[in-house]
Amino acid sequence: MRKIVLLVTAPLLYVAISVNAVQAAQWLGPQQGKEHIFRQADLESLLADNPLGANENIRAVPLYRSERSSNVLVQIRDREPLHLHADSDITVFMLRGEGDMRIGKEALPVKAGSVIHIPRGAVHAYINRGPEPAAALVVYSPAPGPKDRIPVEDKP
Numbered sequence: 001m002r003k004i005v006l007l008v009t010a011p012l013l014y015v016a017i018s019v020n021a022v023q024a025a026q027w028l029g030p031q032q033g034k035e036h037i038f039r040q041a042d043l044e045s046l047l048a049d050n051p052l053g054a055n056e057n058i059r060a061v062p063l064y065r066s067e068r069s070s071n072v073l074v075q076i077r078d079r080e081p082l083h084l085h086a087d088s089d090i091t092v093f094m095l096r097g098e099g100d101m102r103i104g105k106e107a108l109p110v111k112a113g114s115v116i117h118i119p120r121g122a123v124h125a126y127i128n129r130g131p132e133p134a135a136a137l138v139v140y141s142p143a144p145g146p147k148d149r150i151p152v153e154d155k156p
Helices: 003-023 043-049
Strands: 026-031 034-042 056-066 071-078 083-085 090-095 098-103 106-111 115-118 124-128 132-139 149-151
Touching: 026 043, 026 056, 026 071, 034 043, 043 071, 043 090, 043 132, 083 124, 124 132
Parallel strands: none
Antiparallel strands: 026 034, 056 071, 071 132, 083 149, 090 115, 090 132, 098 106, 098 124
């Protein structure tokens, strides 16, 4: 009987730990212009300090940028337009929300805790399926140039 209780309890404990880990996410990185001084920021506080406006669909909050990479906190209320990145590979760390990450013609379900890597040149877009805005930490590598984001027409 004791083994059954442990088997049932262990997965429940794992879920509780996973949920709290996402909610307590921290960003640790250098200060812009003072690369030798690091700062720690609670991502939930950064989101609360930079909310989407009532009529705003997407908000991007830069955290750090160098020639080699760029870190941006992104919120999406509904969806982003289909596009590709000409200069950068991107890695998306979903912090909150749930939806579909469209890559090419395929739509893949993602949620808080998902990590998505999108190579440069891959056509993609995020579609929010939850009731609240989704939020993600996006890492661009290398940092995007001024013509990195290229809109793509959605063809059936």
